[in-house]
Amino acid sequence: MKTNHILAILAIVGGISAAFTNHSKKNGLYPDWKFQKEQVEGKRLAFISAHHLADLIYNREEKLILFDTRTWKAHEAYHIPNSLLYDPGIAPKAGIKSGIIVVYGEEEDAALYMLARELRGRVYILKGGMKAWYSLVLFPDFMKFHVRNSDRLEYILRRSRFFGGQPQNTQLLNLEFRESRFREGC
Amino acid sequence: MNIKEPRPYWNPYIVGVGIGLLIIFSFLVTGRGLGAIGAFNGLMASLVHVFAPDYALSKTTYSTYLAGVDHPLKDWVVIEIAGVCIGGLFSGIASRRFKFEVIKGPGISRMTRLIFAFSGGLFMAYAAKFTRGCTSGLALSGGSVLSPGAWLFMISVFIGGYSIAWLMKKVWN
């Protein structure tokens, strides 16, 4: 039957293309990607998501070395806990033997990429920089998350408070608010 | 007497794609898919409210459809089901399938069939309150947004249906 074959082909094409697109990573707010490698200005660089960095610090999971590449004033105003203001002298030439090195700036720029390439060891760039840290870790807007499991939302709330932040639109955690938009059951 | 033949049924895949497109439009406009049992619940709630308002408000089954709305019948699912009825009617007339009859297998009486239909409806509505939806609301709309409960529900419905089908062979075939 010809119509059925056409429908099947459409479904397969729609499905295959879906498999190769990064739906959730596209909006940058999906909390579950941890590390990814990307081709930036001709070189492959490794990135860490703000969510995963926050998880690692909050859960004390790994030995972390954080380098802040911003100005002294910015670092003084607020820096990610336990991060060091970077200056060329503090990174030993031989590289740091164990632990994850994360470099971050206000945003990602060419200087940050160059630094990441120069350092030796497991170096990651904070994807989105401090902007991402503010919007995903310190001041997460629950309206923007498409994670709807309330356990995960509560965890993000606790984590945000741990870092001294303030989550936004927490009424989404309130089941009654969600139910007031939608009556449960159909 | 010239008895007109009913028109043939459509290709089920075409019907499925059509319903799928409807679900997409529904999500685009309202953020929700289709529904069926919610309409029956709303109808029941408004009916009970007419005769016994305090009783209706005391039961969550009814109060969720009565609280905070102008009128329980001015509800999306209720109007949608009204549309299903109208659409079915027009389509039935146009396809020459409109006929007053009781659909049943050859082996049983009409009374038996009606009793089975009644008890089937009872089980379905009771179970639908547990599952928070029926096939159109939960399986179709929930399945398309990949809700685990919807998929579990669908699988369970098939399991339940197939397990009782061999008992009901005489009724249908």
Place this chain on the structure above:
Amino acid sequence: MAPLQFNYPIPGGLLLLFALLTGMAFGMFLEKAGFGNARKLVQQFYFTDMAMFKVLFSAIVTAMLGIYWLSYFGVLDITQIYINSTYIWPQILGGVIFGFGFVLAGLCPGTSCVAVFTGKLDGLAVFAGMFTGLVLFAETELLLQGVLNFSSIGDISLYELFHMEYGVLTFLIACIAIVAFWFAGRVEDRFNKLSSGSS
């Protein structure tokens, strides 16, 4: 940005008009597939007419692909749509009982409307049964509170549960569906040959 209801001021009357039109199209589709006839619907469970499975699954795959692509291109905001909550055991057990009821009645709540409005009187019996079932549930709901809310995991999505990519799961389901459709066609032919061979 869709859903339109939450992002633009749409008058309630217009939404209800949309509900009516959607319902009419839905009713037409169900009737055209022949689901006003309980006997045809139930043949699914005897393997001689897999139309119910075909319609159900193809609708789900179409809607799933549509929602994926519309949300990928930013037309639909999936954080604002309703994802049915998952209550594991109530939905499994409720599903089995719903399946029992389905084969007993031959009609599901939506198709029973189509049946009634194409003159099938058994649809009226299903209506009566459903109303009675709801009244019965309202009577017994206090006893059932524990069971009703047991094993809820919230409105999570299947790909979050399996730690998969949304797109990969969409593709997998589309593939499984196509294989299942092919298989269903084969089963249908086999059982129809069996029943016509023996008569």
